[in-house]
Amino acid sequence: MSSLKRRQFLQFAGSTLATLGLSQHDFFRQADRYGRVLAQDNPRRKLALLVGIEYANDPKVSPLPGCITDLELQWHLLVHRFGFNPKDIYVLADRQPNFLDRPPLPPTRENIFQAFNEYLIRQAKSDDTVVFHFSGHGGLVLDERSKTRLFTVKNRTVDGTILPSDHYSNADPKRVQDIMGRSIFLLTDQLQTDTVSIILDSCHSGAGTRGGNLIYRVAGSRTSEELDRPTDAELQYQEQKLREKNLDELDFAKLREKNAKGIAIGSANYTELAMDQKFDNDRFRAGAFTYLLTRYLWQMPTDESLNQMFDKLRMATAIASVDQVPEYLVNPDRAAKQPIYFVNTQTPWADAVIRKISDNSEIEFWLGGISAFSLEQNSKGSIFSVINVDQQEVAQITQTRRDRLFGYGTLTSGSKDAIKPGALLREVIQGIDPKPVLKLSIDDSLGKDKADAQTALEQLSFVKLVPISQASYVLGRMTLQYQTQSKQQKFPFIPNLNQIGLFTADGLRPVENSFRSEGTIEKIISGLSQNLKSVLAKQILKTITGEDIATQNPKFNIKTEILTLEGKALGGTNIKRFQEKSLVQLQLTNRDRTNLYAAVIAINSDSTLSFLHPSSADASESAALVEQGTSVKTVEVKLLPPAGFVEVLTIASTSPIRKALLALQRVAIDNRLTNGRSAIPTSGDASLNVIGDLLADLDQNTRRSIAVIPSVSGVNKTQFSSSTMIVEVVQAQ
Incomplete structure (x- = not known):
């Protein structure tokens, strides 16, 4: 401070x-x-x-x-x-x-x-x-x-x-x-x-x-x-x-x-x-x-x-x-x-801890380390390693159900002696709903348009209408009350009065680029469908990576740096700041013991995803590969739009992510991105397709090595890693 x-x-x-x-x-x-x-x-x-x-x-x-x-x-x-x-x-x-x-x-x-x-x-x-x-x-x-x-x-x-x-x-x-x-x-x-x-x-x-x-x-x-x-x-x-x-x-x-x-x-x-x-x-x-x-x-x-x-x-x-x-x-x-x-920590990092074992051998554990994004999907099918003080796996537990922060499961491999209160758990297989939906609520501020809005939204298969207490986002009108509240909270984006768009359910923060005022409510929702898909794509990505806090606890030793055009790295843990439309490069360095396939994705405040690596129309397997002991630099890119915070997410996998790269390549070709100074922006259908294919890739790679129940998509945390940094884009002076 x-x-x-x-x-x-x-x-x-x-x-x-x-x-x-x-x-x-x-x-x-x-x-x-x-x-x-x-x-x-x-x-x-x-x-x-x-x-x-x-x-x-x-x-x-x-x-x-x-x-x-x-x-x-x-x-x-x-x-x-x-x-x-x-x-x-x-x-x-x-x-x-x-x-x-x-x-x-x-x-x-x-x-x-x-x-x-x-x-x-x-x-x-x-x-x-x-x-x-x-x-x-x-x-x-x-x-x-x-x-x-x-x-x-x-x-x-x-x-x-x-x-x-x-x-x-x-x-x-x-x-x-x-x-x-x-x-x-x-x-x-x-x-x-x-x-x-x-x-x-x-x-x-x-x-x-x-x-x-x-x-x-x-x-x-x-x-x-x-x-x-x-x-x-x-x-x-x-x-x-x-x-x-x-x-x-x-x-x-x-x-x-x-x-x-x-x-x-x-x-x-x-x-x-x-x-x-x-x-x-x-x-x-x-x-x-x-x-x-x-x-x-x-x-x-x-x-x-x-x-x-x-x-x-x-x-x-x-x-x-x-x-x-x-x-x-x-x-x-x-x-x-x-x-x-x-006080220094006395035990290794963990996702959960065993609380008790019931008479029928059901194991109860406390999910204190699981991310908020992952928690909503984590009801069954996830697999946890029981680790000892040397951080070695001694048993595995498959989760069968969950109640709030309590997980319940059964021993599926390893030593029964390791299953005791206080034993630490790490999630190795994350079970995710293979067909996630965006949970949306309709606000009373829509007034007489509320019924028509419900009818229009019910036609969207990827949207589920729920009460506001269960929603991630709210469809509503910018009223004088909401505008006053937004100003009091000093939100960076405040729509005009009577415009209709998306608010976050927590805090009613307006989502940038989602507000419209022209046409019928049906026409507005039709235009909003691409925004809704972008928001869902972001949620799937955050669920996969579990990145709701900057833990800096990746499984693989791969480092992402943002370089100025003079080649200077902006280090440290503080938020990096750039003027809008600045040209920068990203450098990925693989210090791990194995080759890794990597992607770097920028998440904007309006949920638009921009792929910084691979960063050209050649989104091929070789373009995503960062070999052991080497560094890869991207071409120069404009680090993102108008002023605001941008999350830069690095994901790495020991196995190729072919489907996602092919989808990304189609986006690049469709957008005719031929110059080397652009990231690959995706929104709407494009972003949902790319992230959906990424989940399919990870599930396929997981099932090659371990049995996962059919009703979930599995993400093998031993084959997949993520880390994040925050960039603040400020207005040019």
């Missing part, structure tokens, strides 16, 4: 991390202290307090159905990847998580304070590590006693809060039982250890509204000019702790500037809203940030520092077009070089 952005991030109370009431001085002044403490590679004990609140029966705020899923995601990750003892993880929740055999205590204000004191403050020693994770609503309250003005609204000092389950139980409607940042600081200050990670999947800006399938984790009533006030109990707790430390308010303000502990991770910055998002056709919900973070950490092949990890997480939000960029605060020279939780 640049120094300017860091100042902005801290000055506005909308930041998730405002809850902690931290300033940049908290971190910069403690560099030497952190350097000594963080050098400890093996903390003696690892303690965690997980708090999740769904507010299901609370009429005052929006329910958040994903907050307990967040705790489940964190618990399985901490236990099975980072080596936390389950006995050292304490949980407060308003619904029973799947990893507990009895209901937890409710996350009331009193219980949160008591748990922090009993399980963290009294137990953590100086060389221990501590994790506090909160998923729920955030808010703001007046902070009239504060002697610092780090956070103000309408020139009034405020403090960020987290909302316990009984936040509105007080008799005074303007007094809330929120837990203020001042109190959280006082709690963390009592810890003997400095290796503290505070993770907050909540937000403090905007209103508690919905956009499509999204629910935002903020209490809407907290955004009015008449801000709530904290309870007497909250203020008395703070006064008591200040007396114990013999501090007045001025001294306390100085303490907060000098003595912050550990790392604070926020799910969004001050301009954004933290999302409670639906996954798997609305079979479950989770915090968009927590799901992204935990899945990334399951897939991370080697330990990374915080700054390395956050570079890639920010890339991932660009890939997913999510308007929520996670942030963290910590000393950049020392602590940012440490791994998350201040």
